[in-house]
Amino acid sequence: MRVTIEDVAKKAGVSKSTVSRVMNQNYHHITEEKRQKVFQAIRELDYRPNALAKGLKQMKTSTIGVILSNLQNPFWMKVLEGIEDLCQEEGYSLMIVNSRDNLAREEENVKGFLMRQLDGLIINPSLGQNPVFQSLEAYHVPYVFLNRKVQDIQADTIVVDNIKGVSLAVDHLVGLERRRIAVFLYPPEGISPRLERIEGYLKALRANRIEVREDWIKIVTNREDCRREMQVLLEAQERPNAILSTNNMLTLDILESLKESGYRVPEQIGVVGYDETEWSKHLDPPLTTIVQPAYEMGKAAVKRLIERIRAKEQKVQLAAETMELEPSLIVRRSCGGLGD
Amino acid sequence: MRVTIEDVAKKAGVSKSTVSRVMNQNYHHITEEKRQKVFQAIRELDYRPNALAKGLKQMKTSTIGVILSNLQNPFWMKVLEGIEDLCQEEGYSLMIVNSRDNLAREEENVKGFLMRQLDGLIINPSLGQNPVFQSLEAYHVPYVFLNRKVQDIQADTIVVDNIKGVSLAVDHLVGLERRRIAVFLYPPEGISPRLERIEGYLKALRANRIEVREDWIKIVTNREDCRREMQVLLEAQERPNAILSTNNMLTLDILESLKESGYRVPEQIGVVGYDETEWSKHLDPPLTTIVQPAYEMGKAAVKRLIERIRAKEQKVQLAAETMELEPSLIVRRSCGGLGD
DNA sequence: TCGATTTCAGAAATCGTTTTCTAAATCGTA
DNA sequence: TACGATTTAGAAAACGATTTCTGAAATCGA
Structure with missing residues (x-):
């Protein structure tokens, strides 16, 4: 047998x-x-x-654990592909779990990985902090944070320049004479990309000498919320002529809300999305969007993690590092102005 | 330490x-x-x-392995959520890998799981067969196939009734007086859902006394291909007034090709998609689509797998079973006819 | 009070590997 | 021929848990 x-x-x-x-x-x-x-x-x-016996003896499982906060989001699928490719190349297996932005689940996942003696962890933290991350230090297990920064912990972190991302979008809109820009975002809750994107929005407006209107900064939690806020926005006397979305799922809700209100994009209002997806180009109209190098993020995380695993094996110290990747802008028709 | x-x-x-x-x-x-x-x-x-030591001694890892053939497809994310939820409830951890429809990778994944002494496997096979599946029997490891049937192996399989799915769509179209129905699909290559969907198409046409036109059955492999075939289809004298897509990614290509050719949906041609996604309702026009119970599929697979794990523990034989779930139809505007 | 039973808890074996230790066999050289 | 050095490969000791075995102490019944 x-x-x-x-x-x-x-x-x-x-x-x-x-x-x-x-x-x-x-x-x-x-x-x-x-x-x-x-x-x-x-x-x-x-x-x-038997991999268990082997791992037990060698104190090494050749397995990397990945904790993602939202597997539903196609953005993460691309990140995952980068992670997979490099791991495969380097002879590591992958254990993937989904914390679903839930602190308790995240804690369970970390503990589970620690017990399994994984060689290293890649974590997309659900919030800005989680007490369980302290255990990582105590256990001396190599790990890398991905996309979101964690407070009070000195650790390798791979992120995308969110300030830059948003300012690409704002500059693009301003270039098209759309200076009346509203922004939609999910509640920041200490999550670094959200904080940085709103910060980037403020900065970019300032750089373009546009006055900030508090009532054009819309924090929404779900579709209903989005719809409601959109109505408020559109029924005011002074209306924006562009909307900046800060999340790919949110973009869909925004477009739907606009469609319901009978607003035409881009004629009456322009829209910029965040993240490139399969469907961005199929939306009506095709979406201008800020794209983050998802695949590269995955690869970068693995690359750094393996460096750290090697360093541990050779007992050399490595200083914590934050690596910032560059976003870019794909221009389609949702802001008008382009002949395309 | x-x-x-x-x-x-x-x-x-x-x-x-x-x-x-x-x-x-x-x-x-x-x-x-x-x-x-x-x-x-x-x-x-x-x-x-230490989970390795514990697993080694107990001959049990409390971990289930999942091999998916395409993590990019959002359909599988929903399946995964079902899998996750039930596993969590039952105290199993998950190890998820992505074979990317690649036989060699699939084989590696199976072997890796066998070595890790996982308690059970859920497999969405990339093709109709793979020699490595024989090892599963030899190792007496419980497993369940998901979505695609495997030839020459008697094993538990969870599928959706594809014949029914397609016929729901065809009947809907016929009800709207759209009897000139073309179908697009990826090369069947022995993959059961593809085979069954085309079979269902033929059956449904027959049931509605519609003559089958070979040149309206379009097998395409990628976007370019899709575009080309669409042109052929639309430049013929006799044109279809509806298109049935058999895959959610393919649907996007079909809509794009139609848009490029300047065809209006649903006025000139109706479109039915396969699988409900985040964006189905945001397409232009919102998509009428055949929906498969993805979340339930995931749960069903875990449920059956755990039955099998228990049966093995108690040394009782269990006959291989094929469980068929029911698809349904979401009617939106892409086939016209509805007031909505 | 004595023997039998039950309650408690440690010692040791085990799971399947890797790796260190040890020993036999071979070889080269004086 | 003898003796040390080198190959070669088996025996045994880890790795860190669980579980069986074993034995001492406590309890019980007559």
Whole structure:
């Protein structure tokens, strides 16, 4: 039934040690004859070493854990692809879990990974902090934060320049003579990209000498909310001529709300989205959007994590680093102005 | 640094056995006094048992492996959510991997899971067969196939009734006097849902006494292909007045191709999609679509897998079963006819 | 009070690997 | 021929938990 190294050893007429050495290409002092016998036995029995036993002995599982805060969002699927590709290349397996922006679940996930002796963790934190992250330090397990910064913890963090992202969008709108820009966002709640995007909005307005209107900063939590706020916005005497969305899911709600109110995009109001998705170009009208290098983020996280794993193996200290990637803008028709 | 059961035992002044018994709430014959001491030590040392050691000894990892063929597709994210929810409830952890419709990767994934001694596997097979699936039987590891049927292997399989799905769509179109229905699909390549959807199309046409036109069955592999085939279709003398898509990604390409050709949906041509997504309702026009119970599929797979794991533990035989879930139709505006 | 039973808890074996230790066999050289 | 050095490969000790075995102490019944 379950084949162990002992079965192979018996079949090949050698000791367990010899089989192990052959398995791990530790051919140091092993005669060709025995080696062949072992190979033969392995093949005949379809032997696969038990990863638990191996990991237990070697104190190394060759597995990286990934905690994502929202698997539903296609943005993360692209990040994941980057993570997968580099891990595969480097011989690491992946264990992926979904915290769904829930602190308790996130804590469970971290603890589960610690117990499993994973070699390293990539975490997209659900909030700006979580007490369980302290354990990571205590356990000396290498880890990298992704996309969101965590307060009070000195750790490697891969992020995208959100200030820059938003300012690309604002500058684009201003260039099209759309200076009356409202912004929609989810409640910041200490989540760094949200905070930075609103900060970027304020900065970019200032840079363009546009006066900030508090009532054009709309914090919404769900579709209903979005719809309501949109009505308030559109029924005022002074209306914006552009809306900046700060999240790809939110963008869909914004477009729907506008459609319901009978507003035409981009003729009456322009819209800029955040994140490029499969469907961005299929929306009506095709969406101008700020794109974050998702795939590269995934790769960068793995790259840094592996550096850290190596450093730990070789007992060298590594200073915590924040790596900032560059966003860009894809111009389509949702802000008008372009001939396209 | 790394805290083991021995450290806890020492600190509490008891034996490893006692600590283990307390950890596993095996209070059978343990005095309150020692129990408290152990608890105290565990708390002070922030002890977490090593899952590898535990798994090795117990021959059980409390982990289920999931092999998905395409993580990019949002359909699978919903399936995954169902899987996650039930696993969480039942105390299983998840290990998720992405085979990307690649046989070699799929084989690697299966082998990796076997080595890790996972308690059970949920597999969305990339093709109709893969030799590595034989190993599953040999290793006596419980597993369930999801969404796609596998030939030559008697195994539990969770699917959706594709014949029914397509016929819902065809009947809907016929009800709106759209009897000239073309269908687009990816190359079947022995993948059961694709085969069944085309079969369902033929059946539904027959049931409605519509003659099948071979040149209205379009097999495409990518966006370019789709565009090309669409042109051929629209430049013919006899044109369809409805298009049935058999995949959610394909639907986007179809809509784009139609838009490019200047065709208006639904006035000139109706479109039915497959799978409900975040964006279906935001497309232009909002999409009428066949919806598969994704979340329920995930739950059903876990439910059956756990039955099988239990059966193995209790050494009872279980006959392979195919469970078929029911699709339904969401009617929006992409086929016209509705007042909405 | 004595032997039998029950209650408690530690010692030791086990899971399947890797790795260190040890020893036999072979070889080269004096 | 003898002896140390080098190959070669098995025996045994980890890794960190669980679980079986074992034995001492406490309790019970007569």
